[in-house]
Amino acid sequence: MIVYTSAIKNRRLRVVIDEIDGAQGPGYMVIGTKGMVTQLAKVALASPPFHDPAEGVIELRGPRVDPDCAATGDAAEAAIYDGAGNVKVSGLTVGAIGTAADVVISTIKVVQHQRLEVTSGRIRHG
Numbered sequence: 360m361i362v363y364t365s366a367i368k369n370r371r372l373r374v375v376i377d378e379i380d381g382a383q384g385p386g387y388m389v390i391g392t393k394g395m396v397t398q399l400a401k402v403a404l405a406s407p408p409f410h411d412p413a414e415g416v417i418e419l420r421g422p423r424v425d426p427d428c429a430a431t432g433d434a435a436e437a438a439i440y441d442g443a444g445n446v447k448v449s450g451l452t453v454g455a456i457g458t459a460a461d462v463v464i465s466t467i468k469v470v471q472h473q474r475l476e477v478t479s480g481r482i483r484h485g
Contacts, residue, residue, distance in 0.1 A: 368415035368484035375448065375482065376409050376417060384442030388423070388477065390453055390464065393435040399469040400425040402477050404439070409482070419462075419480030426474050434467045437480075448482060 363371075379386040386408050390400040402423045409417035437451040454460030455467050456478060465476040 363415075363484070365414050369412035372409075372412040372415065372417045372482065372484055376407050376412075378447045379404065379409075379439055379441050380407050382441035382443035382445065386439060386441050386447070388437055388439050388462070388480070390425075390434050390437050390462070390469070390475065390477075392432045395436055395438060395449075397430050397432050399430050399432050399434055400428045400475045402475075408439070415484040417482050419477065421477055421479060423477045424474060428469050428471055428473050428475050430469070431471045432469055434464060434469050437462045451480070451482070 385406050386404045388402045388404060389398050391398045402425045404423060405420040409419055434453045437453050438446055439448040441447055451461040453462045453464060453467065456463055461482065462480040463478045465478060469475055
C-alpha cells in the first residue's frame with residue numbers, strides 16, 4: 360500500500376481544484392442516478408470550487424443550489440466538470456444529510472423542477 364504525506368496529498372488535491380477551475384467559465388457538479396444513467400441536477404460551483412486542501416481533504420465551497428432540477432429519480436452519484444464540460448472527478452457518492460457520502464444533498468428523492476441544495480461536499484485523497 361502506498362502512503363503519501365499530507366503535504367503531497369494536499370499538492371495533488373490542489374491540482375484537482377486547478378483543473379476544475381482551469382477552463383473558461385465556472386465548473387459544475389452533476390448529480391445523477393446510479394451509474395449516472397439519468398442526470399438529475401446541475402449545480403454551478405464557486406471559483407475556486409473548494410477550500411484550500413488540508414490533511415488530504417478538500418471541502419466544497421457552498422452550499423450550492425440547482426433551482427430547477429432536470430429530472431426525477433433517486434440521487435446516487437455525482438461528477439464534477441470544468442467550465443468546458445470535461446469530466447474532472449467522477450464516482451462521488453451522494454447521500455442525504457447525516458450520511459458519510461462525498462456529496463451531501465437536501466434530499467435523495469429528486470423531483471423534476473424541484474430545488475436541490477448541495478449542503479456539503481468533500482474529496483478525500485486516498
